[in-house]
Amino acid sequence: MNNKLLILIPAYNESENIVRVVDNLINNYPQYDYVIINDGSNDNTLKVCQEHNYNVINQPINLGLAGTFQTGARYALKNNYDAILQFDADGQHRPEYIEPMLNKLSEGYDIIIGSRFVEEKKPLSARMAGSRLITFLIKLLYRVEIKDPTSGMRIYSKRLILIIATNPNITPEPDTVAYMINNGAKVTEVQAKMDERIAGQSYLTITKSMLYMLTVCTSILILAWFRPKLKLEDSK
Amino acid sequence: MISTLTRILLIGSAFIGFLYVVTQIRNSNFTIRDSIFWVFFSIALVIIAIFPIIPMRLASFFKIESPTNFIFIVIIAVMIVRIYRLSVAVSSLNTKIKELTQTLAIQDYETSSKSDSKKKR
Numbered sequence: 001m002n003n004k005l006l007i008l009i010p011a012y013n014e015s016e017n018i019v020r021v022v023d024n025l026i027n028n029y030p031q032y033d034y035v036i037i038n039d040g041s042n043d044n045t046l047k048v049c050q051e052h053n054y055n056v057i058n059q060p061i062n063l064g065l066a067g068t069f070q071t072g073a074r075y076a077l078k079n080n081y082d083a084i085l086q087f088d089a090d091g092q093h094r095p096e097y098i099e100p101m102l103n104k105l106s107e108g109y110d111i112i113i114g115s116r117f118v119e120e121k122k123p124l125s126a127r128m129a130g131s132r133l134i135t136f137l138i139k140l141l142y143r144v145e146i147k148d149p150t151s152g153m154r155i156y157s158k159r160l161i162l163i164i165a166t167n168p169n170i171t172p173e174p175d176t177v178a179y180m181i182n183n184g185a186k187v188t189e190v191q192a193k194m195d196e197r198i199a200g201q202s203y204l205t206i207t208k209s210m211l212y213m214l215t216v217c218t219s220i221l222i223l224a225w226f227r228p229k230l231k232l233e234d235s236k
Numbered sequence: 237m238i239s240t241l242t243r244i245l246l247i248g249s250a251f252i253g254f255l256y257v258v259t260q261i262r263n264s265n266f267t268i269r270d271s272i273f274w275v276f277f278s279i280a281l282v283i284i285a286i287f288p289i290i291p292m293r294l295a296s297f298f299k300i301e302s303p304t305n306f307i308f309i310v311i312i313a314v315m316i317v318r319i320y321r322l323s324v325a326v327s328s329l330n331t332k333i334k335e336l337t338q339t340l341a342i343q344d345y346e347t348s349s350k351s352d353s354k355k356k357r
Contacts, residue, residue, distance in 0.1 A: 060339045061332045168267050175268070218275060219268045226258040 114153030
């Protein structure tokens with residue numbers, strides 16, 4: 001089976017990390033195609049990418065993660081990729097876990113999550129409280145246990161790429177994963193270690209995190225009942 | 237005291253508003269993130285209607301004569317804030333459209349005379 005994977009690297013103000021991350025991919029994992037999507041960075045992320053001759057799609061305006069990811073999905077659709085991988089530009093994700101994740105794709109899964117907590121325990125911290133809540137909600141409503149729902153390292157199968165590329169409510173967020181499960185998508189997790197951010201700044205603040213949790217929980221608890229059924233076609 | 241008619245109107249309009257939001261989300265005209273305000277606004281109206289003691293207590297606390305007036309004032313205040321934030325958002329969108337148009341225009345102009353010779357890694 002053809003498993004042509006495209007690694008999508010949304011990048012917003014990651015000039016301090018992008019070279020380390022992408023050089024690692026190019027040198028050690030050349031079997032995967034990648035593309036950086038610059039989300040209107042106002043530092044010199046774009047310039048750094050161009051100087052190193054990286055594959056980069058430049059968005060002149062900041063769209064946020066969802067819009068940026070959708071840009072990547074549109075590119076993947078246009079170029080007939082079999083799967084897309086969401087990969088952080090800050091170096092928190094490790095490419096050595098891509099291969100075990102890809103193997104799950106051959107088993108017929110639609111969403112493969114690189115999860116920190118398949119074999120290791122989720123720490124009891126304030127940071128993980130949100131993750132615990134989301135895990136609980138998804139288990140309560142859909143009887144599926146996603147141990148690391150907020151992990152940003154996810155592979156999406158070919159039949160989801162069209163939906164991601166065209167539907168503005170399909171975002172790389174846990175409530176979309178829940179929605180997909182509800183529509184028959186097969187979701188699984190693969191143990192993956194992740195690193196802490198070394199340089200640069202995360203765009204998440206406390207207010208943004210709380211708003212994020214509010215949005216995700218409202219979407220899963222309330223809005224999920226009203227969302228339309230998706231037709232997941234078998235495109236092989 | 238809040239009349240039963242007011243309470244019915246509150247619940248009714250909250251219900252209709254919520255249905256409208258949901259329809260727009262289903263038709264992909266409204267993103268979930270943008271709809272959150274209206275979801276909670278509808279829920280708040282329903283709560284006020286079901287538990288009139290809340291606006292009654294708050295009205296007397298703020299020395300406002302009638303709870304219905306209090307509800308009006310609160311809704312108006314919420315709407316003012318909402319409209320203000322929307323104005324700011326529209327202004328920001330206008331700037332972005334301007335930037336996009338300029339980028340696209342210059343890009344189109346340069347593409348017609350530029351030869352593409354960059355080698356990609």
